[in-house]
Amino acid sequence: xxxxxxxxxxxxxxxxxxxxxxxxxxxxxxxxxxxxxxxxxxxxxxxxxxxxxxxxxxxxxxxxxxxxxxxxxxxxxxxxxxxxxxxxxxxxxxxxxxxxxxxxxxxxxxxxxx
Amino acid sequence: xxxxxxxxxxxxxxxxxxxxxxxxxxxxxxxxxxxxxxxxxxxxxxxxxxxxxxxxxxxxxxxxxxxxxxxxxxxxxxxxxxxxxxxxxxxxxxxxxxxxxxxxxxxxxxxxx
Numbered sequence: 001x002x003x004x005x006x007x008x009x010x011x012x013x014x015x016x017x018x019x020x021x022x023x024x025x026x027x028x029x030x031x032x033x034x035x036x037x038x039x040x041x042x043x044x045x046x047x048x049x050x051x052x053x054x055x056x057x058x059x060x061x062x063x064x065x066x067x068x069x070x071x072x073x074x075x076x077x078x079x080x081x082x083x084x085x086x087x088x089x090x091x092x093x094x095x096x097x098x099x100x101x102x103x104x105x106x107x108x109x110x111x112x113x114x
Numbered sequence: 115x116x117x118x119x120x121x122x123x124x125x126x127x128x129x130x131x132x133x134x135x136x137x138x139x140x141x142x143x144x145x146x147x148x149x150x151x152x153x154x155x156x157x158x159x160x161x162x163x164x165x166x167x168x169x170x171x172x173x174x175x176x177x178x179x180x181x182x183x184x185x186x187x188x189x190x191x192x193x194x195x196x197x198x199x200x201x202x203x204x205x206x207x208x209x210x211x212x213x214x215x216x217x218x219x220x221x222x223x224x225x226x227x
Contacts, residue, residue, distance in 0.1 A: 102159050
């Protein structure tokens with residue numbers, strides 16, 4: 001098992017550009033989520049999904065879109081990048097349907113918006 | 115509003131010392147998790163506590179969930195350089211499948227040889 005994979009590992013964008021951060025897991029997990037991590041801010045939830053076809057907003061959803069067409073993939077789209085979106089983005093999947101189940105994080109995507 | 119406050123924010127100690135880091139909230143959580151994150155990597159789950167007053171041990175690490183399920187602590191005995199990292203606590207306020215995890219800002223621990 002590869003676990004949770006994220007691509008790309010690094011990305012530089014110009015303000016106004018769009019891009020998709022990819023996330024995939026091969027553990028057949030239903031619950032997946034996206035976080036951003038900024039210095040001094042900890043991890044903040046952007047969007048999450050409890051299964052294919054179901055998504056919901058987290059704490060900081062503005063400027064981001066998600067979709068979940070398959071169990072394996074949960075891409076995060078930046079529609080028009082802004083410098084405030086410079087951050088490290090982590091995708092995670094949960095082994096069960098409860099918050100007490102183990103959550104696995106990907107290695108992260110480091111995004112810089114100029 | 116930061117629901118989970120972690121303290122201290124930074125901690126630098128010598129190998130062999132003991133330490134405790136704290137995770138506090140005014141809200142009740144159905145469960146609380148502790149993670150360790152190393153530079154350039156994603157967080158890795160260390161433990162989950164669900165019952166008020168619960169104590170769990172993982173080798174030299176001892177985790178405690180407060181009786182009222184509003185706070186938690188992590189105690190490390192005889193710290194080693196390999197314990198260096200960012201320690202994050204995360205709480206869930208729902209036990210159901212439609213839950214959201216709230217993370218604290220973390221405690222950055224450095225253990226010097």
